[in-house]
Amino acid sequence: MATETRETTGARTGEQFLAGLRGDERELWLEGEKVTDPAAHPKLEGAARSLARVFDLQHEEPDTFLMESPDTGQSVNVTHVLPKSREDLERRRAASKRIADETVGMMGRTPDYLNYTFANFAARADVWARYGNEDGARNVVEYQKHMRDNDLSLTHTLINPQVDRSVAEAEQAGGEVSLHKVEDTENGILVRGARMLATLAPFADELAVYPGSDLRLQDARYAICFAIPMSTPGLKFICRDSFSVQRDPWDHPLSSRFDEMDAVVIFDDVEVPRDRIFLDGDAKLHSEVITDTHWRAHIIHQAMTRAWAKLEFAFGIGHTIADLTGVNAFDHVQEKLGELWSMLELTRAGIVAAEAGSFQAEGSEDWVPDERSFVALRGLMPKWVPRSIELIQLIGGGGFMATPSKADWEGPLRADIEKYFQGRNAGAERKIRAFRLAxxxxxxxxxxxxxxxxxxxxxxxxxxxxxAYLLADKDHPTELVERFLTD
Ligand SMILES: Cc1cc2nc3c(=O)[nH]c(=O)nc-3n(C[C@H](O)[C@H](O)[C@H](O)COP(=O)(O)OP(=O)(O)OC[C@H]3O[C@@H](n4cnc5c(N)ncnc54)[C@H](O)[C@@H]3O)c2cc1C
Known part of the structure; x- marks a missing residue:
């Protein structure tokens, strides 16, 4: 397995990334078809190109993206950093913000997402090493170096399928659907079952499995963490329908570029080699590696940085269409735009607050964002982004439907379209394109x-x-109340 060979690429170009997807033996199914080259498939190539662009960016803007690998001396992506200071956190965030701006927050699982995760796991190998799991901890550390120094793109799959959420994994469908260990083999372990979703599956080099939910202590066979290449025998990926629309980007500016794809993962007796096993059968440690590594604070740092870019984009869309139709003259539309802006600004403030309050974790060099604003945002963002969508709908009215295609624009009705689709301050083409984007x-x-x-x-x-309620510090707030209850 490649972790042992220390021949490395360093930061890859977009072309190198695409070449890496070509011709491997992954079993990826899309709408009944086995896909052999995701980068060239008409329903996947738009997103492949966008991701290739993310890889190219690191060479175009090395000051933002590159650092020296502590092991090879090569240039590698800065989102692999094991942060040891507030400056490290800020630098990492600046790189993620640049990626999120490039993809306008529409691609949730650009590779930096898992780069943060494994950097954190490697930084907290002490937690992974608990209860005699020293080998697993060593594998995590080596794996993080491998993905960093070869600039791998990872997908991950944490949640078992929705068979019966009211009972534990072991009690669903005879315990056979959820991913579990079957047996030890000469070279590692054999695993079987399925996981519900792996976003980015067509565009990933490897698949990571790590804890996503708590397990009962007796359910040890479900407590497994590892990472393996997408082409590992027995791995099967079944994609949802493609939402990529490969017509002219004029018509579908986002769907032609940013469908990162989601796939169910089936593990049909997959052998995980020993050096890729991070945890094998310890349900207690399975829970602790998520809570005790400060993973939550690190991953929300990436997630809220992307959300910030997405809300900025939403505000930009709202303002643009409101300005085109003149509805931003009305105070209640201004209020809606103000609400959109407030969400993005509070997201930015939450990120800065987390960085300002960052600290060195006890007993480790890991530098951790102050997670309080992140815990708050993690609960709010799933409401805020849908709210931003609702607000844009309320601002745009029926305009989203008055959107002829590029073929219409270039067809015999052009003069009519120019006259009847014009905006307050722009011609028909700009207005139609803005509403199609929205x-x-x-x-x-x-x-x-x-x-x-x-x-x-x-x-x-x-x-x-x-x-958020459970984690909230209740001391000072209750002190404020107590005064009136005890006088
Ligand atoms: C577009 C998309 C991409 C994703 N990509 C990935 C990925 O790349 N990797 C990955 O690992 N996961 C991914 N996920 C899965 C994601 O982690 C899960 O959707 C999430 O954890 C929620 O679980 P669920 O979808 O099974 O919903 P469920 O847990 O089944 O929830 C459905 C409803 O039931 C309620 N419910 C369920 N259980 C309980 C309970 N115990 N108590 C109270 N209420 C409950 C929920 O509140 C919710 O209202 C993705 C999801 C989506 C939608």
């Missing part, structure tokens, strides 16, 4: 998927807002 955000299949993603990708908002 619809791709609020109403197309990709727009709907984006809304669902924001509601659920970090677990559901209901549980996250409840978690």
């Amino acid at each position: 619809w791709d955000f609020v109403g197309s299949s990709l727009g709907g998927r984006g809304e669902l993603y924001e509601r659920f990708y970090l677990s559901d908002s209901f549980r996250m807002t409840a978690l």
Whole structure:
């Protein structure tokens, strides 16, 4: 397995990234068809190109994106940094913000997402090493170097399928559907079952499995963490319908570029080699590696940075269409635009607050964002992004439907379109394109998927807002109340 060979690429170009997807033996199914080259498939190539652009950016803007690998001396992406200061956090965030701006927050799982996760896991190898899991901890550290120094794109899959959420994994469908260990093999372990979703599956080099929910202590066979190449025998990916629309980007500016795709993962007796196993059978440690590594604070740093860019984009869309139709003259539309802006500004403030309050974790060099604003935002963002979509719909009215295609624009009715589709301060083409862009955000299949993603990708908002209450410091607030109860 490649972790042992220390021949490395360093930061890759877009072309190198695309070449890496070509011709491997991954079993990826899309609408009944086995896809052999995701980068060239008409329903996937738009997103592949956008991701390639993310790889190219690191060479075009090395000051933002590159750092020296502590092991190879090569240039590698800065989002792999094991942060040891507030400056490290800020630098990492600046790179993620640049990526999120480039993809206008529409691609939730650009590779930086998992770069943060594994950097955090490697920084907290001490937690992974608990209860005799030293080998697993060593594998995590080596794996993080491998993905950093080879600039890998990872997908991950944490949640078991929705068979019966009211009972534990072991009690659903005879315990056979959820991903579980079957047996030890000569070279590692054999795993079987399925996981519900892996976003980015067509565009990933490797698949990571790590804890996404708590397990009962007796359910040890479900407590497994590892990372393996997408082409590992027995791995099968079944994609949802493509929402990519490969007509002219004039018609579908977002759907032609940013469908990052989601796939169910089936593990049909997959052998995980020993050096890729991070945890094997310890349900207690399975819970602790998420809570005790400060993973939550690190991953929300990436997630809220992307959300900030997405809300900026939403505000930009709202303002643009309101200005084109002149409705921003009305105070209640201004109020809606003000609400949109407030969400993006509070997101920015939450990120800055988390960085300002960052600290060195006890017993470790890991530098951790202050998670309080992140815990709050994690519960609010699944409500805010759908609210931003609702606000844009209320600002745009029926304009989203008055949107002829590029073929119409270039056809015999051009003169009519120029006259009847013009805006307050711009010609018909600009107005039509703005409303088509807005619809791709609020109403197309990709727009709907984006809304669902924001509601659920970090677990559901209901549980996250409840978690905010559970984690909240209640001492000072109750002291304020206590004064009036005891005088
Ligand atoms: C577009 C998209 C992309 C995703 N990409 C990934 C990915 O790349 N990798 C990955 O690992 N996951 C991914 N996910 C999955 C995501 O992690 C889950 O959707 C999320 O954890 C919620 O779980 P669920 O979808 O199974 O919903 P469920 O947990 O089944 O929830 C459905 C409803 O039931 C309620 N409910 C369920 N259980 C309970 C309970 N115990 N108590 C109270 N209420 C409950 C919920 O509040 C919700 O209202 C993705 C999801 C989406 C929508």
